[in-house]
Amino acid sequence: MVIVFALVALLVLGALVAGNWFVWRRLFRDTTRGPGLVRRMGVVVIAGGWALAVGALVAERSGAPFWLQQVLAWPGFLWLALSIYLLLAVAVGEVLRPLLRRWLERRASAGAAVSREEPVAVGAAGAATPTPPKRDPAADTPAPEPEPDTHAPGPSRRLFVSRVIGGAAAVAAVGTVGVGTYGVLNGPSVKRVTVPLAKLPRSAHGFRIAVVSDIHLGPVLGRGFAQRVVDTINATQPDLIAVVGDLVDGSVKDLGPAAAPLAQLTARHGAYFVTGNHEYFSGAEQWVDEVRRLGLRPLENARTELPHFDLAGVNDVAGESEGQGPDFGKALGDRDAARACVLLAHQPVQIHDAVDHGVDLQLSGHTHGGQLWPGNYLAELANPTVAGLERYGDTQLYVTRGAGAWGPPTRVGAASDITVVELASRQA
Template sequence: MAGFVAVIVVVDLAVHFYLWKRLVRDVTRPGWRRTAGTVVAAGLAVLVPVTVGATRGGHLWWLAWPGYVWIGLMFYLLVALVPLEVPRLALVLLWRPTSRTSEAAETLSRRQAIARGAAIVAGLTAAGTTGYGMRTALGPPRLQRVQMPLAKLPRSMDGLRLAIVSDIHLGPLARTHHVGRIVDLINSVTADIVCVVGDLVDGSVAELGKFAEPLRGIESRQGAYFVTGNHEYYSGFAPWIDEVASLGVRPLRNERVEIGGLDLAGVNDLGGAQYGDGPDFAKALGDRDPSRPVVLMAHQPVVARQAAPFGVDLQVSGHTHGGQMAPFNLVVKLQQPVVSGFGRVDGVPVFVTNGAGFWGPPLRVGAPPQVTVMDLRSS
């Protein structure tokens, strides 16, 4: 843990030094403006670890807004500035002084002019992207409708409707209103089964339990079900399992239920292993009738590799947020085999919903929040 914290601090300092160099030192002359910019940069460097640490689980939640908004803006400043390094260098090399006597002064002047131009471009790009991302993330989730063929599904169950939601991330920036409008959207689709596939919360029951109350209003014909995500284990998973059950949403703890001619199974998240509560695929999927179709609820898409030997007909997952902030989706792809939508993992059909909330910066760029409505079709 100490090593991880050390890495975060080093990265934080390196990023802020780079931003200070490009947005403060390179664009100002020595004086009060540079001093003020340096003080602001130092303060923002401190704000990042304070935000991540102090607001975890709802503590000092008022720090979350400025801290996480800055983290998002910082990310897009980097995304904008780094590609500008090449044209910046090219302009410096190609801009020739008008005379030898003024070469030193003109070199300094042209460097500063180029730096100011790059800072303006990067600042406007980052601010515009951050504003768009906040509007998307804080707005209502969108309804995504898909149809999924399931070969073993009895014809009598053709059209069985699943409402799939993940990554609500009830926490310091998302509370009762956030959960309430997600529940309203779920209820609007008249689902047969509601699947809540992990990362419901970012904080303890004592801190956030009252904000989860809208979950009690979920409506479905055949019940609502829940599996843990990695963030439940950061937030005190055992009390949350009891709390979710008390709200009428049944936790599936490495188990399955029979719903007509369909098996619905759920496994604990991989993150539970270090808490003695990891996934048990044999318990959830073993010793069942293979002629019945089985839909597996699992928070992380990658677990399909472990589920494949058990003949899973469909896995529904979340965890990735669809990448949340493009181009971060390219990094997520290195860890998860499916980032958003449908894919196959070792032969298992896997569907990944973008999630209805956000984690960290209240931004979504290229991956809008969503609740997925999936109609299962017999074939």
């Protein structure tokens, strides 16, 4: 097992080194005439970016002083996103490079053909005859030897193509990350989804649950972001609020003030919370106590009977390492199966246990919708549903893309959201 892990680690490291060398080559080496300051700056930018990224990850996981986490997080995590899109943009440039080169060659060939045409004069009989060139007296003077051409058309054209493709790749990558970061910092949008439940009584038709997941308060997203999330949720005037995990990336000591706005959450039937995997990296027990202090009700493998349906919650599977994993029997055992049941579970993979226990609707997060395209394709390999509403037997699963972001405060192709799930009675 250790050998397999070591081989995988070496393959990943090798791929990272190769990818970064390729980016450096296309953006810095191929766009310059020779060794110099620009190439050295390229090495510093790429190596320094990865040093900051690794430092940010290590600082967060090791519980380094919070000020240090904040110093490293912004440049380090943004570099992670930028490096992805630099590599993708440079790869796309490989397709465009020969096309641009051929176009320039054809243009140059057409220009050369035009310059070779000689002017002609029309004779008395209407036939075209060459116009005799005018004699230049200076022509008798021997011409000086021409200077050697040190800039041959081939290399010059290659340099021009490299600069165009490299510049376009850099602009595309920076623009993509910039727009994706602005989208996260601007706060999540509101989605509305109607979910019919066969067992829901007519009196509960239109019951609205505000579902929010993956807020990821930490060294980047702080109190201001939490306030925007709270204000957005409250503006929907939900009947119930469900916070389905990954609220934080850090300790209560460091992030308690950032989470304080959660105390302002308002809903007729209250706000509920279940743990996500990141809570178990951040001190789950302390955070459960903290959210309870803020007025949310944790559902730790527990169930509550609301007037019209049962609301249950299970711990995240990451809690198994601490003996606090999900217990569906405890949360759903001996309940009245004639009542509709809504389950809060952070990860979509928990849907199979939900189906076995007769749950009508599971609300989850965790996937971020992939967060950074093409990450959604990887997310599909690990999750039954990446985003949206799907049915599994008699159980429906809704997965929100989440409100915040982990690592880079950036989303591309997976906009953040808070979802208002409106329950519909088939008897209405």
